[in-house]
Structures are given as structure tokens and as C-alpha cells.
Amino acid sequence: MFALAKALQEAGFSAVPARTVEEAESLLDELGVLVDMLLVNPHLPGAKIVGKRLRKRNPALKIVPLSRYAESGRPG
Numbered sequence: 001m002f003a004l005a006k007a008l009q010e011a012g013f014s015a016v017p018a019r020t021v022e023e024a025e026s027l028l029d030e031l032g033v034l035v036d037m038l039l040v041n042p043h044l045p046g047a048k049i050v051g052k053r054l055r056k057r058n059p060a061l062k063i064v065p066l067s068r069y070a071e072s073g074r075p076g
Helices: 001-012 021-033 047-057
Strands: 037-040 062-065
Touching: 021 047, 037 047
Parallel strands: 037 062
Antiparallel strands: none
16 A cells, blocks of 8 residues: 555655554544545454545545555455
8 A cells, every 4th residue: 555655646646555544544634634534454353444534625525546456355
């Protein structure tokens, strides 16, 4: 996931990578930034909750679910 953040930053976007939902929320609170798009692993515990919390701050938030698993459930 950090490689994705690096690629986004190199393309001119701001990115705040985090290993956990709790870390993401803490970083965003600390930075005080408004998030336009959330790239999140939907299998991560608390992923839906953080999406809902961030959408309260920005109702136009786009949420993009990312996973390393194909729909079959096997790594793809």
C-alpha cells in the first residue's frame, strides 16, 4: 500500500498512508486535512467505520475499495 501512496505522491497527489484504520484516523486528525478520496482495503477491520466518519467530514468523499484478492477469494 505504501508503494501506491508513493506513486500517487509522484503523480502530484497528496497521500496519507497508514497500516491500520486507527493509524489513518489519528494521522488525519493530526494533520487536519479534508479527504477527497479514501483508498481502503474493505477486509480491514473498521474500514466501513472510517469511511462513514470521513464522509461526515466531507459528504462528497469518494471511497475506492482495494484488495489483493480477486472475487474468488484467492490472491489475484
